[in-house]
Amino acid sequence: MNRHRCVMAAITVVCALAVLSAPGLTPGAYAAPPLPPAPSTSPPAVAPPPVVMPPGVAAPGTKGKKSLEVVRTEIDDLYRKAASATDAYNLAEERVDKQSDDVVALADAIVRGQLRIEALRKLAGAAAREQYRGGGLPPEARLVLTTDPQLFLDGVGRIQQGQKATKDLLGELTRAQEDLETYTRDASAQWQKLESSRAKKEEAKKEITKRIAAAKKLEASLEKDERERLEQLEKDAAAKAQSAWLSSGALKDINREASPEGKKAVEFALDQIGKPYVWGAEGPSSYDCSGLTSQAWIAAGRRIPRTSQEQWRQLPRVAVEDMRPGDLIIYFQDASHVAMYVGDGMIVQAPRPGRNVTLSGAGAMAILGVVRPDK
The missing domain is CATH 1.10.287 (Helix Hairpins)
Structure with missing residues (x-):
């Protein structure tokens, strides 16, 4: 009986609330919560799957210099x-x-x-x-x-x-x-x-x-215009690094002439400009970085180690300010790149896959040190 009375009391309260929420009630009356919208007959909208872009590439509509910088890095x-x-x-x-x-x-x-x-x-x-x-x-x-x-x-x-x-x-x-x-x-x-x-x-x-x-x-994964801008970014970064290197006064005391053997090595290296980089290659139609430098010095009559790391380890080292044409500049902390200094702050190098042997600024990359094959 008690349970029946509780149920009836609950029904009474609900009915009273319904009456109070009806239109035309006096100010201060309680408003009923809004009713849920009527069900739609059209199918629910499905969100499109997220666009997954390659690492470092901005999503459509957000392309910009910063994302290309990430790609370049x-x-x-x-x-x-x-x-x-x-x-x-x-x-x-x-x-x-x-x-x-x-x-x-x-x-x-x-x-x-x-x-x-x-x-x-x-x-x-x-x-x-x-x-x-x-x-x-x-x-x-x-x-x-x-x-x-x-x-x-x-x-x-x-x-x-x-x-x-x-x-x-x-x-x-x-x-x-x-x-x-x-x-x-x-x-x-x-x-x-x-x-x-x-x-x-x-x-x-x-x-x-x-x-x-x-x-x-x-x-x-880049569009054609992005690849063009990426290449320009590479050139701009190299030019900026070279400018900073020159501004540091690095060339102030670098005015020494090449040895006779060094001149021959430089001439050989310059003659290879335009030939493609191919890893593991040491000429005559293509080169990697150390393949170019080692063959240049062989042409000058001196055999040196084949790899940039062994060139750094075995050849006599000289200070940057004592550098002369024909010397080899070793780059990066792991000595993974080498180029030949040819004077006036410039090097001949085989840069990387997809590039050709070229003339570049010596300060465009992080210099580890300099070695001299004919010291």
Whole structure:
């Protein structure tokens, strides 16, 4: 019964509220909450899926310099990483070539050692057969049995000579066998190094291919006018960096002339302008950065390390203010890029994939240091 009374009371309250909310009530009366809109007969609107743009590319309607700057930075970073991998590839390739030559040389040494041992064994066999033909008696025993004093004296000399020859023969045979064992061990170790270098070379090749493909894909995602503006941004950034470098007074004391070898290297490098950059290439139709500098100095009569990192590690370093034409400028903290200084604040370089060997400002990139191949 109590429950029935509660329900009835609730119904009464609801009805009272409905009456109070009716139109025409006096001021101060409670207004009923608005009714929900009538259901529409048209299907509900569906929001379009969000547009997913490549990294660094602004969505349609928001394109601008800032987004292209991001793209430029990402592309530069990808090509920098490709350049570093290229250096690793070139070093591995150089080691593969050298280690292959070492393995071939050791194989030749092993063959020569085997032939030498075979010849020594034949000599030892001949000596044994000679003793057999003498009745199996050693020379000393046969000498004791002779009754001719002169033959005895002559025999003593021959026995001494024979003993020395036998000792020398056995010693040479032992050394030949030891050398053969050493050659075999060295060949095995060298082969393992060769396989390791080949693996590193293939790993670097994959890394290069991946980075360059990513950079090209990012460039291809831009419209034609964006690509043109991107190229202009690259030129503007290089010009700004070069201007800042020149304004710093970096060229104030740089007035030295090239050495005779340096002039030849510069002439060679300048003659390559317009040829395309190809990673791992060292001419004559295309170059990467260190392929250009190493070949230029080979043309000048001096062989230098193949990679920019090894050029930085092995060649004598000079201060920037002591730089002269023919010197090599190493760029970035990982020494992943190199160019040749040609004077007046300019360099010849093979920049990156998609670009040609060109004349550029020496200060357009972050300089790590300078090395001199003919110091």
